[in-house]
Amino acid sequence: MDIQRDVMSYDYAVVGAGPAGLAFAIRLKQLNPEKTVCILEKGSQVGAHILSGCVMEPAALDALLPDWRKTPPEICVPAVKDEFVFLTKTDRFKLPTPPQMHNRGNFIISLGSLCAWLGTQAEALGIDVFPGFSAAAPLIEGGKVIGVRCGDMGMNKDGTPGPNFAAGADIHASVTVLAEGCRGSVSKKLITEFRLDADCSPQTYGIGLKELWRVPAGRVKPGFIQHSLGWPLDSKTYGGSFLYHLDQDRVYVGFVAGLDYEDPEFKPFEAFQQFKNHPSVKALLEGGEILSAGARTIIEGGIQSLPKLEMPGALLIGDAAGTLNVPKIKGVHMAIRCGILAAEHVAESGVAEGFDARWRTSDSAKELRKVRNIRPGFHWGLWLGFINAAVETVSFGLLPWTLKNHADWSSLKKKGQTESHTDYIERTLPPRDRLASVYFAATAHDEHQPVHLKVSDTNICATKCAEEFNNPCTHFCPANVYEMVDDGANKKRLQINAANCVHCKACDIKDPYEIITWTTPEGGSGPNYQNL
């Protein structure tokens, strides 16, 4: 099929209007106003696909836009008090707050709102921001990335052009900056193509689920931050909850589970809902209403899983590479710093080469190196992980070893080989199930388009996978995209409800046979998060 495509040329093209990509574009324009920069964003507007905790360390944003506090984004509440607790099914025990988790001077924000605000700042600087346009594939010529191809619009289900077909444009740039966030689909292709991960451990991930609630008046203490470990997870599964009190009787409640869990029937969504129904949390939420909800995977690999940040013609920045600081549970300041550093590098040199070395001697690298062994230590379980974390913390990460990571898809044990440790309670708070939850993500995909979740071999779903793992995709997906349904001949077949997808990417990461590939649907499809 011969398709005519528009070609647009920029000095620098950024994929993804998140904190890293926006910081890169803004810093670059500050340094070099005559250069042309565009940002592609697959969400229907900037911020629509952004979901994060989020308590932000403000120093990086202060450096980028010193006046940001004068016009704060929609949700921005100064942190007041931290509590770190251990939960059992019925009780709550206060623990000493680890030093990395003190939040004095930080802000509880909606990262989506912050990005929307940064987007308007970027446009004011003359950056072309294109929400509703996805980068579907890299353009590589002569061993060099020369840009990206935008996704086609208006295709029929079978992949042929429909009556309103519009071919995606080719964006050419002297440097392409991948800022897609965790498990970016173009970044993934480039990491493989240029073997950027040849010298590092496999990347590891968690899945985060989050809801914004409005609760009855008088319960919220603005700026109060609680993190928890323990129930409803067993001690072998890494993860915990967050509870951030906002203003106007609003509260963020969320849960993160490490995707290196072993039980193929583990449901992160259920663990989150269980946590919400813990007596100490239920007392806060009961009688309130959900305003919005969503899910997104999160980087957990640390510096030992960080791929090379450069290749000919392109850079990986922020969580497209994986700069998040796990023990701090913060990635925004790292992403913004990474974007700033990349802009400074490109503004000086005009090329991608040299950025990796520059980042690895930066303060960000030091910050990650210091905490590199904390998260992998939890591979031994909660208690040994705790002891290891304490040792690593008091030694400032100076111990001479670096713990390795393992790919999350390989950590699943076969059905029946793990004892299930779920000790759940009856829950009463909404949403009752994943479909009810997806409603609060306001996710939308035109049903005429091809299914954007590519499963390369669906024959094993009802046979091998069902026998070995009991179809973990039907359990881990927070949006109920994957279902095993009756095929009408007394057998089961995989049904992909692609329209429900909230673009979290867990399936691309956790499927044990590595046969699910998340690709970009039509631009503008996906969740429409509000204030997440």
Next chain:
Amino acid sequence: MKILVGIKRVVDFNVRIQVKKDGSGVELGGVKLAINPFDEIALEEALRIREKGGQAEVIAVSIGPSDVQQQLRTALAMGADRAVLVETADAVQPLMAARILLEMAKRENADLVILGKQAIDDDCNQTGQMLAALWDRPQATFASAVELKDKTLKVTREVDAGLEVIEVDLPAVLTTDLRLNTPRFVKMPDIMKAKSKPLATVKLAELNVAAAPALEAVSYAAPVPRKGGHKVADVQALIKELHDRGVLS
């Protein structure tokens, strides 16, 4: 030929509407705003008339605060030749919109005004009809197919009994139904081109329109949530329950 297309900015259809706590309206903070989908269909139809060789100029007109320019830029990127924003901070009600559009139709000497049949925020479905009455020109509402022959418009309307075909002489008002067309996707180079297309701003005060609101919104409330159902043990229990509730007699 000049075609005027009304563009109203509304809360995007994908957004989950939240009513303000005090019932004075709906939450707009951090909410995506977009062109009313029926207006997109109206613009698409105007573009198709132009592309069929109608020698038409397509003018997108909106009423609202200055940042509605963003939606007008989208209309220009879709293909409108130029745009006019009638600037006002007040909420726009149908009668006021009709009066403003009448002024614009006269100013521009429009041959055809295409509007969405209704806006998805207030669901009024009045502006087109009011405009036709004020203008004293024919109206063709709920159009699902349109054919232009010289100065006559043959319009298929979706009515309760099925489809009705009428002919109206231009100048006229046309309002669009959902099945008239599927609006095109905006292309990136067209977004860039739209940045340099003419977008004029007119202050509402300059138009000499009686702008006092004719309606007063008393309160807003979310629909009462549906009560959950429950399972019954067997058919007998179901029949008994239906009897008890007076559904069966």
